[in-house]
Amino acid sequence: MSGDPLIEASGLAAGYDGSAAIRGVDFTLGAGQTLALLGPNGGGKTTLLRALLGQLPPLEGYLRVGMACSLVPQTERSRLDYPVSALDVAAMGTIPRLPWWRGPGRRERAGAQRALDRVGLGALASETYGELSGGQRQRTLIARALVQDAGLLLLDEPFSGLDRASAEALEALIGELAGEGRGVVLATHDLEQARTCDLVLCINRAQVAFGPPAEVLADLGVLEATYGGAIVEIPGGGGRAILPPHHHDH
Amino acid sequence: MLEPLQQPFMQRALAEVVLVGVAGGALGCWVVHYGFAYAAESLAHSLFPGLVVAAIAGVPLLLGAAPAALLAALAIALAASVARVGRGAAVAVVVTTMFGLGVLLALSPRSPPGIDSLLFGDVFGVGDGDLLAAALLVLLVGVALRLLHARLLAVGFDRGAARALGVSSTFAEIALLALLAVATVVAVQGLGNLLVVAVFVAPAAAARQLSDRMVPQLGIAAALAALAALAGLYLSYYAGTAGGASVALALVAAYLLALPLGALRRRRSEIAPPEARIA
Numbered sequence: 303m304s305g306d307p308l309i310e311a312s313g314l315a316a317g318y319d320g321s322a323a324i325r326g327v328d329f330t331l332g333a334g335q336t337l338a339l340l341g342p343n344g345g346g347k348t349t350l351l352r353a354l355l356g357q358l359p360p361l362e363g364y365l366r367v368g369m370a371c372s373l374v375p376q377t378e379r380s381r382l383d384y385p386v387s388a389l390d391v392a393a394m395g396t397i398p399r400l401p402w403w404r405g406p407g408r409r410e411r412a413g414a415q416r417a418l419d420r421v422g423l424g425a426l427a428s429e430t431y432g433e434l435s436g437g438q439r440q441r442t443l444i445a446r447a448l449v450q451d452a453g454l455l456l457l458d459e460p461f462s463g464l465d466r467a468s469a470e471a472l473e474a475l476i477g478e479l480a481g482e483g484r485g486v487v488l489a490t491h492d493l494e495q496a497r498t499c500d501l502v503l504c505i506n507r508a509q510v511a512f513g514p515p516a517e518v519l520a521d522l523g524v525l526e527a528t529y530g531g532a533i534v535e536i537p538g539g540g541g542r543a544i545l546p547p548h549h550h551d552h
Numbered sequence: 553m554l555e556p557l558q559q560p561f562m563q564r565a566l567a568e569v570v571l572v573g574v575a576g577g578a579l580g581c582w583v584v585h586y587g588f589a590y591a592a593e594s595l596a597h598s599l600f601p602g603l604v605v606a607a608i609a610g611v612p613l614l615l616g617a618a619p620a621a622l623l624a625a626l627a628i629a630l631a632a633s634v635a636r637v638g639r640g641a642a643v644a645v646v647v648t649t650m651f652g653l654g655v656l657l658a659l660s661p662r663s664p665p666g667i668d669s670l671l672f673g674d675v676f677g678v679g680d681g682d683l684l685a686a687a688l689l690v691l692l693v694g695v696a697l698r699l700l701h702a703r704l705l706a707v708g709f710d711r712g713a714a715r716a717l718g719v720s721s722t723f724a725e726i727a728l729l730a731l732l733a734v735a736t737v738v739a740v741q742g743l744g745n746l747l748v749v750a751v752f753v754a755p756a757a758a759a760r761q762l763s764d765r766m767v768p769q770l771g772i773a774a775a776l777a778a779l780a781a782l783a784g785l786y787l788s789y790y791a792g793t794a795g796g797a798s799v800a801l802a803l804v805a806a807y808l809l810a811l812p813l814g815a816l817r818r819r820r821s822e823i824a825p826p827e828a829r830i831a
Contacts, residue, residue, distance in 0.1 A: 373716040380710040385766045394706045398718045405702030430764045
């Protein structure tokens with residue numbers, strides 16, 4: 303890690319209509335680092351991502367995001383019956399830098415094609431988005447973020463619903479993007495994915511812990527506080543598992 | 553085939569339905585993708601009291617329809633903001649109230665004869681003003697959809713992500729509803745209060761069967777709407793059926809014809825899925 307951190311948060315509280323959904327958040331993230339954001343549904347992961355995007359101003363504390371950042375949302379939120387190609391979706395990333403009356407032209411679409419090439423989907427650029435596999439859709443949304451020249455990528459549950467092979471391909475891509483000096487924040491439920499990151503931030507309405515995964519995830523107390531005690535030991539030494547919560551994120 | 557074109561009333565009717573078809577067909581693609589088909593139907597029905605008042609006062613229908621559309625939109629926004637009243641219920645209450653008010657006025661002793669043309673359209677009675685309004689509608693819809701295309705596409709794809717791209721979903725939806733209101737006010741002269749929704753929904757639904765891309769869908773819907781409307785008018789001319797209803801039925805027939813073509817197209821693409829083509 304070199305230079306100024308990409309994200310600095312200190313005593314941060316954020317939420318809606320003046321009421322905090324998360325509070326006491328303290329962490330830093332440097333260039334080239336990956337951060338797993340662990341927490342239950344409704345625990346404030348999406349709120350923190352929105353605060354990092356600048357959509358929710360801090361209610362308390364301090365937050366500095368030193369790079370253009372871009373959200374890679376859950377693929378479930380996008381419509382599969384929608385008449386767009388992978389290239390159309392990637393090209394949407396150029397909208398923020400275009401005047402309001404202009405859409406992506408030839409130059410912008412060439413940039414979107416390069417981003418799709420970068421995530422290994424160059425050959426599928428003209429395919430309908432809804433006909434791609436879950437992993438390919440996720441990579442298309444990452445390409446859209448790359449088109450925005452984002453130095454910081456915020457991925458919301460990127461591994462949900464992916465098979466093992468797609469998850470491994472995505473993991474490798476995230477590693478490469480971090481290797482290029484980008485910061486990556488990924489909100490996840492998956493402890494195993496969290497272990498592959500440089501840092502872990504556990505939140506459940508407030509910050510529970512922050513640090514390298516080897517320290518944070520070794521502490522059963524941290525996991526219980528993060529997930530409200532729904533930790534179970536798998537019989538026969540199979541390790542620990544978290545019972546999935548049943549309520550939905552907002 | 554060319555015989556109907558020699559009649560001036562038929563020339564006007566053809567020009568009217570082609571213009572309204574092009575504008576309504578293209579706009580309808582966004583209406584359908586945004587899930588506004590019910591809003592389109594509701595909006596048309598809500599205009600009814602305005603049309604009746606204009607007919608009673610003997611002024612152009614546009615002058616009655618525009619304030620009625622505005623009143624309905626405000627009433628829906630107000631009703632939907634009342635606690636425990638969902639948007640669907642709010643629309644239903646307002647539409648029924650407005651339509652009931654229109655029927656009450658239409659059945660009053662002061663109402664002029666021929667009020668049924670407001671419900672079912674009077675495509676053979678369009679005047680120069682109506683044609684000018686339809687031509688301006690094509691221009692407005694064409695320019696607005698061209699300028700807003702990228703943003704409408706982003707919001708329809710994923711509202712939350714569009715916000716992160718700096719695109720306001722509220723702005724996109726209001727712009728679309730405003731265009732829909734203007735198009736309804738203009739198209740209601742030819743197709744009538746009860747049938748006008750066909751021009752927004754049927755060609756767009758047909759185009760969805762025939763293409764998986766937005767721009768081709770816009771073109772297909774506009775062309776299909778214009779062609780089907782022409783076919784409907786010819787049917788009306790030769791079979792002596794009601795003009796607005798014939799056009800509406802021809803629009804729906806275009807959708808029914810597109811269904812098997814869509815099924816065939818999907819089956820062909822299933823034979824060669826994208827994963828197979830990557831290797």
